[in-house]
Amino acid sequence: MKAAYIEQFGGPEAIKYGDLPDPIADTGEVVVDIVSASVNAADWKVRRGNYGQTRFPLVLGRDFSGTVSGVGQGVHDLKVGDAVFGVCEAGQEGAYAEKIAVKAAIVAKKPAELSHADAAALALTGLTALSAIEDTLKLQRGETILIQGGAGGVASFAIQLAKHIGARVITTASAANHAYVRGLGADEVIDYNAKDFTQVVNNCDAVFDTVGGDVAERSFAVLKPGGRAAFIASGAQAPKPSRSDVTSLRPPVGRARRHMERIAELFKSGAIRVPEIKLYRLAQAAEAQRVSESRHFRGKLVFAVR
Numbered sequence: 001m002k003a004a005y006i007e008q009f010g011g012p013e014a015i016k017y018g019d020l021p022d023p024i025a026d027t028g029e030v031v032v033d034i035v036s037a038s039v040n041a042a043d044w045k046v047r048r049g050n051y052g053q054t055r056f057p058l059v060l061g062r063d064f065s066g067t068v069s070g071v072g073q074g075v076h077d078l079k080v081g082d083a084v085f086g087v088c089e090a091g092q093e094g095a096y097a098e099k100i101a102v103k104a105a106i107v108a109k110k111p112a113e114l115s116h117a118d119a120a121a122l123a124l125t126g127l128t129a130l131s132a133i134e135d136t137l138k139l140q141r142g143e144t145i146l147i148q149g150g151a152g153g154v155a156s157f158a159i160q161l162a163k164h165i166g167a168r169v170i171t172t173a174s175a176a177n178h179a180y181v182r183g184l185g186a187d188e189v190i191d192y193n194a195k196d197f198t199q200v201v202n203n204c205d206a207v208f209d210t211v212g213g214d215v216a217e218r219s220f221a222v223l224k225p226g227g228r229a230a231f232i233a234s235g236a237q238a239p240k241p242s243r244s245d246v247t248s249l250r251p252p253v254g255r256a257r258r259h260m261e262r263i264a265e266l267f268k269s270g271a272i273r274v275p276e277i278k279l280y281r282l283a284q285a286a287e288a289q290r291v292s293e294s295r296h297f298r299g300k301l302v303f304a305v306r
């Protein structure tokens with residue numbers, strides 16, 4: 001199969017495109033012929049060596065959509081020819097490829113209404129947003145949430161999900177992306193280049209931070225007493241709050257078929273639409289990662305694998 005992979009950690013130039021052996025479905029696994037895979041920020045963090053995997057060649061990529069082409073022992077609920085989408089198990093990479101072997105229990109059937117490109121674009125972003133907004137923050141109707149980094153992949157799903165729940169959504173974005181995030185449903189948008197969000201936002205019930213660093217650390221300031229904040233760009237642990245009357249949380253982003261099915265349901269019901277997508281070929285993986293790594297791309301970058 002063709003794949004985009006690394007043989008050592010490094011910059012985008014470390015990514016190679018070439019032939020690797022086809023994977024085989026182990027017990028409980030399916031092989032998926034990937035049609036589309038998406039670029040996530042995690043991919044260039046893996047490439048840089050931030051997660052410390054040591055087995056090379058290492059095929060990058062965490063989410064995909066495609067067609068089942070092989071079924072391992074013990075798999076009775078998926079068959080060859082099924083269109084499926086999913087996210088690799090935590091710690092597993094491998095979606096920048098024509099084929100992947102993955103645990104059957106964590107992939108879901110792709111609804112016909114959702115194209116492969118759209119399904120790949122919604123997989124890890126949707127899973128992460130669901131884990132943060134519903135399972136971790138337990139956002140309620142009538143609450144106010146600040147979502148940091150509104151134009152990004154995860155945040156674009158999170159804004160729509162929070163609105164679907166019935167919350168009021170404030171988000172941060174550069175001026176060029178204000179119309180985009182308003183179109184996703186944001187009630188209030190702050191140009192973080194022009195204003196310090198801590199000066200113009202307060203009394204929030206919840207914060208969802210997708211930016212990290214200093215933005216994450218300062219986000220506690222906008223919470224009301226008893227407020228809660230969830231962080232996905234600050235590593236494996238949530239940052240320690242600067243005050244004692246709020247809760248700091250790290251969404252677990254656990255893999256399970258039911259999460260993929262919930263993404264599909266939200267899409268089919270019209271609650272979630274697909275973010276803007278820019279298509280690349282797998283051979284252009286280095287170029288796509290450069291764009292993602294710039295941290296100012298809007299929407300999602302998706303590989304048309306076949």
Ligand SMILES: NC(=O)c1ccc[n+]([C@@H]2O[C@H](COP(=O)([O-])OP(=O)(O)OC[C@H]3O[C@@H](n4cnc5c(N)ncnc54)[C@H](OP(=O)(O)O)[C@@H]3O)[C@@H](O)[C@H]2O)c1
Nearest residue numbers: 041042128149151152153154173174232233253295296297
């Ligand atoms: N399992 C997990 O824990 C998990 C899963 C998915 C993602 N993540 C992490 O979550 C983070 C976000 O991922 P993503 O894929 O959604 O990112 P992304 O799509 O690459 O986010 C890029 C966006 O961030 C915005 N941005 C950059 N700096 C900003 C700032 N200071 N304030 C507000 N917005 C800013 C940019 O918008 P502007 O151009 O408007 O600035 C851009 O649209 C990454 O660190 C990723 O590793 C974790």
